[in-house]
Amino acid sequence: MDIALLNRKITVQKNTVVADEIGNHISKWDDLYSCYATISGESPNESTSAGTVVDNTKADFTVRWCEAVSEVTPDGYRVVYNGGIYNILGIDHQSFKKKSVKLKCQKARR
Structure with a gap:
């Protein structure tokens, strides 16, 4: 993993x-972990529903493996990046080599 690509700060x-x-x-959201990540797979997507524009942007956040990140599940956790809130749809442990974890996320509706 190229450490130079971890250039965006996120909070889980x-x-x-x-x-x-x-x-x-x-219901309360507490900061669990803050780190730097690589953002990939961004797919901006907007649709119109009942006269309002809905943002369905998806993004993948790749972070270095650690104990705190290894405990993250799609239920009960979320990612905050650049003022936006992203719900975690899935987690890819990258073949369980304990080097990196990819969080597959979708922007939350507010």
């Missing part, structure tokens, strides 16, 4: 449920 966040002072359960 984990979803947790907390209770407030009166017992209401609230």
Whole structure:
């Protein structure tokens, strides 16, 4: 893996449920891991639904392997990059060689 290609900073966040002072359960996103990544496979895609433009941009984030990233699953985790939030669709462990992990993501609708 060419280290020079890891030139974009991303943050992986984990979803947790907390209770407030009166017992209401609230979904909260906490920063789990921040690192540099290579972004590839960008495919900008927009569609129109019910008169609104929907952004369905997909991107692949390749990061170096570490214990924190190896625990990431598509459920309950997301990637924040350049002010945008990306839901994780799938994870490619690159033949389980413990060198890199590819996060296949789609931009979240807000």
